[in-house]
Structures are given as structure tokens and as C-alpha cells.
Amino acid sequence: MVVVLGVESTAHTFGVGIVSDEPKILADARFSYVPERGGIHPREAADRFVRNASRVLREALDQAGLAVESVDAVAVALGPGMGPCLRVGATVARALASYYGKPLVPVNHAVAHVEIGRMLTGAADPLVVYISGGNTAIVAKHGSRYRVFGETLDVALGNFMDTLVRELGLAPPYVVSGVHALDRCAEGGRFIELPYVVKGQDTSYSGLLTAALRAYRSGARVEDVCFSAREIAYSSLVEVAERGLAQLGKTEVLLVGGVAASRHLVEKFEALAEYRGLKLHVVPPKYAVDNGVMIAWTGLLLFKHGVTVEPEKAAVRQRWRLDSVDVYW
Amino acid sequence: MSTSIGRVERVVYLGAEALVAEGEFLGYRAVFKLRVGKPYRIPELDREIVKRRTVHEARTLEALREKGVSVPRLLFVDPLAGLIVMEKVEGVVLRDVLERLDREEACRSMVSLGEEVGKMHKHGVAHGDVTTTNAILRPDGTVCLLDLGLSKRVEDIEDVAVDVHLLVRVLESSHHSVKEEMLRCFLEGYRRVLEEDRVREVMKKVSEIRMRGRYVEERRLGRIA
Numbered sequence: 373m374v375v376v377l378g379v380e381s382t383a384h385t386f387g388v389g390i391v392s393d394e395p396k397i398l399a400d401a402r403f404s405y406v407p408e409r410g411g412i413h414p415r416e417a418a419d420r421f422v423r424n425a426s427r428v429l430r431e432a433l434d435q436a437g438l439a440v441e442s443v444d445a446v447a448v449a450l451g452p453g454m455g456p457c458l459r460v461g462a463t464v465a466r467a468l469a470s471y472y473g474k475p476l477v478p479v480n481h482a483v484a485h486v487e488i489g490r491m492l493t494g495a496a497d498p499l500v501v502y503i504s505g506g507n508t509a510i511v512a513k514h515g516s517r518y519r520v521f522g523e524t525l526d527v528a529l530g531n532f533m534d535t536l537v538r539e540l541g542l543a544p545p546y547v548v549s550g551v552h553a554l555d556r557c558a559e560g561g562r563f564i565e566l567p568y569v570v571k572g573q574d575t576s577y578s579g580l581l582t583a584a585l586r587a588y589r590s591g592a593r594v595e596d597v598c599f600s601a602r603e604i605a606y607s608s609l610v611e612v613a614e615r616g617l618a619q620l621g622k623t624e625v626l627l628v629g630g631v632a633a634s635r636h637l638v639e640k641f642e643a644l645a646e647y648r649g650l651k652l653h654v655v656p657p658k659y660a661v662d663n664g665v666m667i668a669w670t671g672l673l674l675f676k677h678g679v680t681v682e683p684e685k686a687a688v689r690q691r692w693r694l695d696s697v698d699v700y701w
Numbered sequence: 702m703s704t705s706i707g708r709v710e711r712v713v714y715l716g717a718e719a720l721v722a723e724g725e726f727l728g729y730r731a732v733f734k735l736r737v738g739k740p741y742r743i744p745e746l747d748r749e750i751v752k753r754r755t756v757h758e759a760r761t762l763e764a765l766r767e768k769g770v771s772v773p774r775l776l777f778v779d780p781l782a783g784l785i786v787m788e789k790v791e792g793v794v795l796r797d798v799l800e801r802l803d804r805e806e807a808c809r810s811m812v813s814l815g816e817e818v819g820k821m822h823k824h825g826v827a828h829g830d831v832t833t834t835n836a837i838l839r840p841d842g843t844v845c846l847l848d849l850g851l852s853k854r855v856e857d858i859e860d861v862a863v864d865v866h867l868l869v870r871v872l873e874s875s876h877h878s879v880k881e882e883m884l885r886c887f888l889e890g891y892r893r894v895l896e897e898d899r900v901r902e903v904m905k906k907v908s909e910i911r912m913r914g915r916y917v918e919e920r921r922l923g924r925i926a
Contacts, residue, residue, distance in 0.1 A: 519874040525863075526913065563745045570851065572830040572867040607742045611717070614739075618717035619796075619834055619875070640741040647740050648715070695873075 376675055377432070377443045377468070378668025381461030382453025382481045383506060384412050386421040388432035389665030390443065391672055395491055399435035400665045401428045407544055411534065418456035425464050432664065440472050445680070447477040447671020449484060451692035452506070458688035466683040475680040477671040481662075482507060482694035485655075486518060487673060488666035489628035493653035499622040501613050501641075502694075504629035504662075505530035508575065508609070510616040511694065519695050521616040522573030529609060530631045532577035536601055539585050540594055547633075550657060554602050555636050561599025564592055568604045573615050575608045602636070610640045617648065626653040633657040673701055707786070709733055718754075718850055719783070726776050726786045736783035736850075751783040754850040759785055761826060761849040768824045771817050771845045790845045796833035799876055799883070806842070807879065808886040813844040815890025818864060821846070822903075823894055827860040828852050831868045833875065862906035865891075869907065 373392050380387040384406070390399035403424040405417040433439065448465030451458060469476035485507075486500050500511040500518070508529040510522035527535070537543040537553040546553055566583045569576045584601040588594060613625065627641060638654055645652035659666060677700040707726030714721055722733040736751045738744070759778040762785075766772055777786035795814070799807055814836050821828055828835075829851030837845045855861055868887060872880040892900050 514874060515877060519877070520870070521874050525910070563743060565749075568746065568750060571863050572832065572851065573870070574867070603743055603746060607739075607746060610741045611739070615717040618715075619832070643740040 374445075374672060374676065375436075375438070375443045376445045376447050376477070376668045376672040377440070378447040378449075378479065378484075378664045378666070378671045379461045379465045380449050380481070380484075380662055380664045380667045381421055381457050381464075382449050382451070383457055383662060384417060385662040386425060386428055386457075386460065387662060387664030387667075388429050389663060389668040390432055390436045390438065391665060391668040393672055393676070395669065395672075397665050398438070399432040400663060401431035401435060402663060403428050409544060411538070412454065414454040414456040417454070418460050421457060421460040425460060429464065440468055440474070443474060445475040445477050445671060445675045446472075447479050447667050447675070448686065449481040449667045450478045450686060451481060451689035453481055453688075453690060455688060455690050458690065462686060462688050466686055470683045475675065476683050476686055477675045477679060478681045478686060479667045479670045479674065480692055480694055480697045481667070482509075483518060483697050483699065484666040484670040485628045486511065486626070486694070487670040488659050488663075489626050489653065489655040491669055492656060492659060493626060495624050495626040495651075495653040497622065498624035498626035498653060499613065499616050499620060500626045500628060501609070501632075502629045503529045503609065503627070503631035503637075505534060505631075507629060508577075509694075510573065510613055512616065512620055512622060513699065516698050516700065517695055518697070518699060520693075521619065522575070522612040525571060525574050525576040526578040527581070529575075529577065529605060530629075532581055532605060533602075533631070536581055536584055536598075540588060540597070542594075550633060552631075552634060554598055555634060557595060557598035558602045558636075559595065559599075561593070561595035561597075563603065564596050564600045566600050566604055568608055570608050570611055573612050573619075575605075575612050577605060580604055606634075606637050606640050609637075610644050613641070614644060614648070617650070623649075624651045624653065626655070628655045628660065630661045632660040673699075677701070707731060718848065723789060729774075729776060730789040731776060731786050732773065732789045734785045734787070738783075752780050755783045755785060756780045757852070758848075758850045761852045762787065765821060765824065765826060765846075765849070768820065770820045770824070771843060772849065773845065773847065790837045790839065790847075792837040792839040792845065794834060795836040795838045795844065796875060798838060799833055800879060804882070807883065809842050810836075810838050810844055811883045811886035812890035812893075813838075813842065814846075814868075815887040815892075816894055817844055817846050817890075818868075818887075819891040819894030821852075822855065822861045822864070825855045826852055827855050828864050831864045832871045834871075858902055858906050859910070862903050862910055865903060865907045866910045869911075 387402040446469045508524040533554045543553040709724040720735045762775040774788035835848040
């Protein structure tokens with residue numbers, strides 16, 4: 373049995389997960405930084421990670437009933453993400469690997485979102501819709517890599533949603549009981565016209581954001597602004613996913629990343645799946661958001677294919693694209 | 702059936718944008734493109750998008766044909782129904798054959814694609830969805846552009862650069878093994894139509910668009926792959 377410990381710290385969550393190749397999740401410990409106002413302040417987040425890292429690591433080892441000595445490898449998300457945050461996880465992982473003499477496995481955070489989704493849902497060869505605060509991409513495996521078939525030309529979907537509700541004075545907190553403030557605010561809204569942008573296989577949300585805020589400032593009802601902005605943002609995403617499906621002839625869709633927890637978005641994808649006769653897989657909400665388990669699991673896959681890195685060469689990569697990573701499985 | 706003006710014979714495929722069928726119309730071999738409503742869009746939004754794109758595509762087809770761009774001949778349009786009937790273009794979808802053609806033929810087809818996209822841009826229209834799926838390779842080796850539903854009048858160099866950017870991405874994702882050479886061939890055709898200065902401006906904008914994307918390594922390194 374191979375056991376891998378994974379460290380995640382790309383944005384707001386410092387997480388440590390431990391998995392075995394059965395596959396089985398042996399531990400899942402997390403600390404999440406919630407800003408009191410505004411968005412994530414990277415240095416503040418990193419500072420909180422530093423103060424909570426050893427506690428989270430201890431908690432994960434306790435859950436698994438293991439000592440660091442008995443894991444086979446240490447995996448770490450080296451990117452993409454926010455520099456100060458990434459460096460905390462990298463420091464912890466490099467230290468563990470050096471001190472205990474364990475192989476260190478470099479993991480791309482985006483690939484990890486896809487792999488944990490595939491493992492938990494059993495999706496075989498899906499078109500992957502990866503939607504989170506920092507990412508909006510339509511991805512599928514082609515040859516030995518995941519390739520990007522569509523993405524946002526500017527801000528990510530989650531970032532668009534967060535910024536809109538923040539500017540409307542409705543957040544933070546952005547997500548309460550698993551429901552985003554935008555979904556909450558959209559209730560009872562009516563449709564008003566806002567720009568719907570699809571450029572080929574790509575979406576774009578910056579113009580929609582500006583137009584939505586302008587509509588609000590010119591007197592539109594807040595619920596109408598939320599409702600319409602959400603409808604347009606979600607629909608254009610489903611449309612580019614549909615374009616990718618048509619282009620690639622895939623019959624499975626997998627939703628991963630934090631925004632995959634949005635019930636309303638999942639409903640839209642359910643409608644697409646029924647209409648096109650697809651199988652829809654959605655990563656469970658608990659693993660839709662950032663966590664250490666996905667890093668451990670992807671690290672395990674990489675480790676089994678001999679991918680490791682010397683600790684002194686394990687530098688963080690803030691803009692590490694998922695389509696530059698070789699996947700051997 | 703001698704009194705009918707046309708008939709649908711078979712559904713070709715359910716694309717992302719529309720249901721596409723083949724048949725006959727006014728004596729022509731015809732393609733029927735029906736934009737169907739999407740169950741994932743609310744009706745108000747859906748109706749507007751279907752109508753807008755249908756009208757727009759029909760107008761653009763006519764305008765471009767007049768300018769000598771290789772696009773299908775428009776035969777009929779019904780905006781509220783989301784229906785466009787156009788002449789069927791004989792040939793094969795470029796995506797399906799690009800990697801099977803010998804290198805010279807493949808390059809020639811990309812040169813032709815570059816010329817047609819260049820002509821569109823010269824006449825102030827951006828295609829909006831330049832892919833190898835939206836290009837038919839005719840038996841004579843020239844390319845005909847399809848799917849103008851996302852096209853738009855060029856207001857800014859950004860609009861034409863997005864076309865080139867989209868093509869680059871399709872080459873990267875669907876034709877990875879030949880992407881550099883095919884891009885070079887495409888640009889060769891593109892340059893035949895547009896002034897060198899303009900091409901340079903466009904390509905500069907293309908790099909800029911790529912660097913604006915999320916997590917672009919070149920942004921740090923200051924170069925484009």
C-alpha cells in the first residue's frame with residue numbers, strides 16, 4: 373500500500389490530506405482563512421497559515437493514526453495560486469521531505485481539482501468544467517495532457533461573483549451554509565438586459581460586472597441585477613461547455629472547483645445533460661473547495677509514475693498552467 | 702413532392718449552436734440551420750439570443766459574400782423561428798482531415814483559411830468563432846467559412862485579434878502535433894490580404910490577450926510561446 377500526504381495552500385485554505393492507493397482518504401484537515409472585509413489579502417492569509425500549519429498537520433496525522441515516518445511521499449501544491457500563500461505550503465512540505473527523507477512530489481493545483489473529481493465520481497473521460505474563485509476553464513484530456521478548450525478571457529467566474537456581491541454591499545461573507553451571496557440575492561429577481569458575452573469557446577465576465585454595477589447605480593433593483601447577472605454568467609458558461617462537448621464529442625461532463633457547489637449552476641448543467649444525453653458528474657461539495665486530499669491523491673498518482681522533485685528545486689509557480697503538466701494515467 | 706419549395710432529408714448533427722440538417726431548397730442542395738432554444742437558459746434570454754444571432758448571421762453572410770469572402774450562399778431566413786437555409790458547400794470539415802493531409806496540402810488549406818479570415822478582417826468583420834470545425838475544405842483546396850453567428854463588426858483591433866487567438870488555441874488543443882507549422886501557414890495566407898503593419902499590430906494584440914489570461918507563464922517571462 374502506498375500512502376501519500378498532501379499539502380494545499382494556494383489561496384484561502386491551508387489543508388493537509390492523507391490518502392492511500394486503495395483508494396482511501398485517511399485524513400482531511402483544513403484551516404480556512406475568511407477575510408473580515410474585502411477579498412483575500414495574500415500576506416494576511418499566509419500569516420494565518422503559518423500560525424495554523426502545525427496544528428493542521430498534527431490533526432491530519434492523528435486522523436490517519438500515522439506518523440510522518442510511515443508515509444511514502446509528501447506532495448505539495450506548488451501552483452497556481454497566490455505567492456505568499458503557496459510559500460507556506462511549500463516550506464512545510466520541503467521541511468517534511470528533507471527532515472524525514474521522503475520523496476517530494478510537485479502537484480499542480482488545477483490538475484488536482486480534476487483528479488479528485490475523477491476519483492470520487494468515477495468519470496472516465498469527461499469534459500471538465502473547472503470553476504472556482506481563480507479559475508474558469510473547459511478542459512479535457514488530449515494525448516498526455518489536459519488541454520484548455522475554453523476559458524475566461526478576463527476574470528474567473530467565482531471572482532466575478534465575489535466582486536459583484538462585494539460591490540453591491542452584500543458580502544463578505546461570500547458563502548453562507550453552502551449558498552453564495554449571489555444565489556441568495558437573486559431570489560425573486562426579474563430579468564433585465566445585461567451583456568451576454570461568448571467569444572468562440574471563451575467567456576468574459578468583466579463587461580458583465582461593469583454593466584451590472586452600472587445598472588444597480590442607475591436604480592435597478594438589487595435582486596434583478598443579481599438574478600440577471602447570474603443567469604447570464606452561468607448560461608454563458610454552460611454554452612461554452614456545450615461548444616466544447618460538440619467539438620470533442622464527449623459524453624461525460626465533470627464539474628470541479630468551488631463554484632461547482634452552486635446548486636443553481638448544477639441545475640443548468642443537469643438541463644444540458646438531459647438535453648444532450650450526457651452523464652453529468654459533480655464533485656461532492658466538500659471536495660469542490662480547496663483541500664489537502666486532492667493534492668495527496670494527485671501526488672499519489674504522480675509518485676506512482678516516478679514524478680518527484682528535489683526539495684531545493686521545489687519553487688512555487690504562481691501561474692503554473694494545468695496544460696503544461698504531463699499526466700501519465 | 703413536386704410543388705414543395707424544399708425538403709429536409711436528414712439531420713446532420715446537433716451542434717452546440719444549432720440543429721443542422723441537409724436537404725433541398727429552391728432546387729439547391731441546402732443546409733438548414735435551426736437554432737433551438739436551450740433548456741439551461743431562461744426563456745427571455747434565450748429568445749433574444751436566438752433571434753439576434755439568426756438575424757445577424759444572415760446579414761453577415763450576405764454582406765461577406767458581396768465582398769468576395771468565401772461563405773455559403775444564403776437562401777432563406779426566419780429570425781423568430783431561428784431558421785437559416787443556405788446552400789450546401791461541398792467538401793470536408795477541416796478539423797477532420799487536417800492531420801491526415803500531407804503537409805503541403807494541410808499548409809495550403811491553412812493558407813486559404815488565413816486568406817478568408819484576412820478578407821473578413823479587411824472588410825471590418827470579426828468571425829468570432831474561428832476553428833477548424835467551422836471551415837470546409839473544398840475539393841479544389843480552398844476553404845469556406847461557416848458559422849457566422851458570433852461574428853461582429855470590428856470596433857477595435859481586439860476583435861480581430863480574438864479571432865487569431867481562438868485559432869491558436871484550437872491548434873494547441875486539437876492539432877497540437879502540427880500547431881506551429883499550421884499557424885505559420887495560416888499567417889502566410891493572412892499576410893497576403895492584410896498589410897504587414899496591420900498584421901504586426903494584430904499579433905501584438907494576440908500576445909496581449911494571451912497574457913491577460915489566467916496563470917500565463919509568458920506574462921512573467923515577457924514572451925509568447
